[in-house]
Amino acid sequence: MRANCWMGRNTVEVREVPDPRILSDRDAIIRITSTAICGSDLHLYDGYIPTMKKGDILGHEFMGEVVELGREVRNLRVGDRVVVPFPIACGHCAACTHGFFSVCENSNPNAALAEMVMGHAPAGVYGYSHMLGGFAGGQAEYARVPFADVGPIKIEGDFRDEQVLFLSDIFPTGYMGAEMCDIQRGDVIAVWGAGPVGQFAMASARMLGAERVIAIDRYPQRLRIAQENTGAEIINYEQTDVLEALRELTAGRGPDACIDAVGTESHHPSGAINAYDRGKQAVRLETDRPHALREAIMSCRNAGIVSVIGVYGGFVDKFPMGSLMNRSLTLRSGQCHVQRYLRPLLDRIRRGEIDPSFVVTHRMPLDEAPQAYEMFKNKQKDCNKVVLTA
């Protein structure tokens, strides 16, 4: 089969690789119909996530048709159309039984590697380094899906792929970011990063009753999509001082909750501050650049909530702990427990409360994945979200 493989920093290649096969009784093999490039794939592309190896198959947002099933999978049939959540979860450990699927205790066979970096290990994730299990990803013609009796959701009805595909990651991720904000009537929610995850966080904050949503980014195209689809007010941080602008917009209070939908590769308008973090990152004194996180903490109103859904890999520097502690802020975070949100969010799509396909700007064949990465990374041609079809 053909698959998009990580070949080194800034290099991906579509190559011929062996077909996946059933390794366990709870496996399924899926023929992929649509897959997407996620913002967090760019952290892999840029070489910031440790334990990638040449030849690793990328991709953790995918959907398709079941072509083969292990003996223990009874909830699916060959031919079913499914969306696959990106965290791999066993469904039976303490974490899974409490709904914390992205920290499943069993699905990462290389948990010991992750423990070295993080203390305890999160779940396995498709196509996201050996530290997260070394599972082949879904930017391919076929994928092996472990614990298929727990993860994938069967799609019935005449939805287009683009309407349901993002249930595998960015829609529930954005939704969880908003849910962690404990939104109350009248709340103002600010979102750093108006990429697709940020856009879904804004749309979800709206669905959960936020009064106002504020989008912070530097790309006019993303800000425009956010404005048009989620009714967000916008701040271009290259033109405006964010802290000042947020004080102004809230008459001094600050947003009630702040969502960091940026993560490790955030950018700062000040050349000096950018250089400081890039320099430390280059010599491995820190692994992540946390401008957005710092700004979210500093901006949040007293006793507010900072919700982190942007992906961080390791260690950050100059963390404003004094602000967090003295002002009674709550910091919440997590990779999305996707399995928890599949059904309720599919119901929202079915009821017409949201059509997630608004994020898509580009559709390309799998074979053009290298060009798609290049375009998505550099935001060429106003690229917001790419869907690849096999």
Next chain:
Amino acid sequence: MGGADGAGSAEEPPEVATRGTGPMPRLLGVLSAGLGVALLAVPDRLAEIAGLDHLPDHQTVLRGVGARELGSAAGLLSGRRPALWTWTRVAGDAMDLSVLGLALRTGDRERRRRLSVTTGVIGAVTALDLFAAVLATRAARANGRVMRLRASVTVNRPPDEVYRFWRDLANLPRFMRHLESVRVGGDGRSRWTAKAPAGRSVYWDAEIVEDRPSEVLAWRSLPGTLVPNAGRVRFVTVPGGRGTEVRVELGYAPPAGKLGRMVAKLFGEEPTQQVKDDLRRFKQVIETGEIVRSDSSPDGTDLRRHMMRRPAQPLAG
């Protein structure tokens, strides 16, 4: 996975049944005690029997020997460091023999006869002491090589279920990677077969030495095995319906030399990591029903082998 060494167990690690020192040191201790008391109580009489009564200061010498005998008796009967105390007896024997050598210069025939008998007896005792000392030293070396490992894991299952799974020893090879099979006999004994390097197998027989349902299970290899080993697993209920803490203590005594190196390989270059990996797989098996495999780790959890693995490409075939 909470699994560091020395996870704060109050209990001693299980005793590995290495080839012990046997009853010899204690028997020698009793002998020493008797002789010591006699030498201190009636030195004159003993000197006469041994043919030493012509030596000047023989009473002082024999009292000194008596005190020494009592010293080694105390050491040997204490049960600690039997090898050391047996060797002190050998040294004492050598002193006695040299004193007898001096005494044999006498012209008196009757004394010479008694002295020869005494020398013969002391010579035999020396041989016995030497034999015991060599045995005790070997046992001490084997004990010195005993490796002790600890690891623990929390599983989301009640203790009785976890205990039952473990109590069926035939289940162990499902997650203990170095085991090929455990065959359980009708008499509470079991035969364990392990994979050794170069496609070979090693086996040993074991017995269960402690069995409290849902609480503790301990086993020990039977004497005479190549790799004496023992293990204990405790099942501790975690309050609040949080499942069971499984705390494992293992000990094994690899033989010395080439064989020992082979056994070390068998148990892994990083034995503690191997036990942790075993427990991780145990948790996977009992919670999910399978060993979790990924494309880059088709055999499942194994940190030691992971670094050499291929990238996450699907397997050929």
